Amino acid sequence: MSLTLKNVSLIVDGQTHIYDTTVELVPAGFNILLGTTLSGKTTLMRLMAGLVQPSSGRILFNGDDVTGVAVQKRNVSMVYQQFINYPNMSVFDNIASPLRLSGLARAEIRKRVETVADLLRLGPFLKRKPSALSGGQQQRCAMARALVKDSDLVLLDEPLANLDYKLREELRDELPRLFAARERTVVYATTEPSEALLLGGYTAALHEGRITQFGPTGDVYRHPVDKQTASVFSDPPINLIPVTKTGERLQTSHGANWRVYGAFRDLGDGEYELGVRPHHVQPHDGAGDGAVIEGRVQVAEISGSESMVHFDLEGRPWVSLAHGVRAFGVGETARFKIDVDHSMLFSPQGETVATMRA
């Protein structure tokens, strides 16, 4: 089953929510919509489901135009960030409800509900009301309802966002296995780059109502087409600094400079913007060779085995995700080393001109 959006846009009350978008989802694949809040992930999903009609453009299922077709007839299922279940029905009836509507035989319904319930470890709770379940169980119930139906398209809108850490890890491991087992297209929205990387598949980066890039998740991560995609795919946000390339050297406006090689060397001289993800900026104690920069520390937070060091680099806010616990004094000048192998260069217009390597 394939889903294609052709020049789809959505304008509500004169405000553009989705700009002209053309994308063909990978059939029977795991498609991830990655973007910050308000980037239009949910809106795009609602368009795919048919809950809202696009202002212009067409939506194709297997090549058939379904733009005006009611959501009831589209054979999709959806799981929301909030735990949405029918509060007046038992867990069993909740899961069975899409099957009952399609008019299946009772025995068949019972069999399928029980299979799915076992898969999601809801077996012992089938007689309970959703309100008597824990948050994780409620979300699993919602997922079971989406799974039990043989839908062509499954939309998962940040399904793990409201769950606690442990449960999220657990369900995240199970998700691709649960949904990718059959021939259906899965769309998964998330705000977290790490989640997209863990789930794999294909990723569409969304920024303010536009899909900036769509491709295999690893490719989008390693070779973002522009600055926006790179910052969507980085948490904390990607570090940026203007640099000048002269010959084989890159130089910041304050004089820090280093020799370039590989993809960077082949570029013409001129003004660029350098982008480095926070975990590729590490505190540096040694001598000043390579891409070493100096910044004034503003905040240093320690989270378990990592330290997040916010510092000011030539007027730009930079972040370093340093390995291990590092102590920094506020206002102290510290040296950091950029992992040049994982940096990228953007043109002044924001397009990616070179990425170093995989």
Place this chain on the structure above:
Amino acid sequence: MAARGNSRFKWIVPFLYIVFLMLPIYWLLNMSFKTTNEILGTFSLVPQEFTLDNYRAIFTDPTWYSGYINSLIYVCINTVISVSVALPAAYAFSRYRFLGDKHLFFWLLTNRMAPAAVFALPFFQLYSALNLFDTHIAVALAHCLFNIPLAVWILEGFMSGVPKELDETAYIDGYPFWKFFGKIFLPTIAAGIGVAAFFCFMFSWVELLLAKTLTSVDAKPIAAVMTRTASSSGYELGLLAAAGTLTMIPGAIVIFFVRNYIAKGFALGRV
């Protein structure tokens, strides 16, 4: 230790409050078991000559008990109309945005602000012209004027507490709108419907002016019967007290069923 001393007397305020609250009701009950002579002649905390004659008179005299039946009929009609009309209206207010929706919602509420006396004359004229004077439906419709806005307001609060995603999930599962509305949405807001019905019932039950203006014989409400009896055959205080006691019973029954839901209504910021 001061705290413990205080807590020992904590019951006093609620106790006094309840005593003062219950006193008139007790006195009514007390009177209803006395003869009119005893009521007028002596002061007694409990009936000296306990009698059920007052109640017997009400349950055997059609001019009395038909008052209750009439009241119950138009109150029930009104409750059914108000809630069933308010349900789709409240759904629209909670789920859709349309031109002037907020103004319309406020305008609905303003209907509750006008005194019933304002509407008495136009209603009397209107229902007479339509040959609806002295019918149950006339009173039921007249009470819709303030009960529908109230029901819309209460139900809108409950409905807005249900996430829109529930509707969408149901559509995605394949529910047509009406099936969703009946099988999922209404059960979900059952508490709200109970609260709305209760308030419609109570307001219609206690409203006197419109009910009295729009009826003469066939649909005369109990409250009107009570006022008339007081003037025609002197002061039959025992009988009136018994009638008053009986008037409180339907409300007490209804409130018993919705008592838990009303607390929920308060929690949702409505009622």
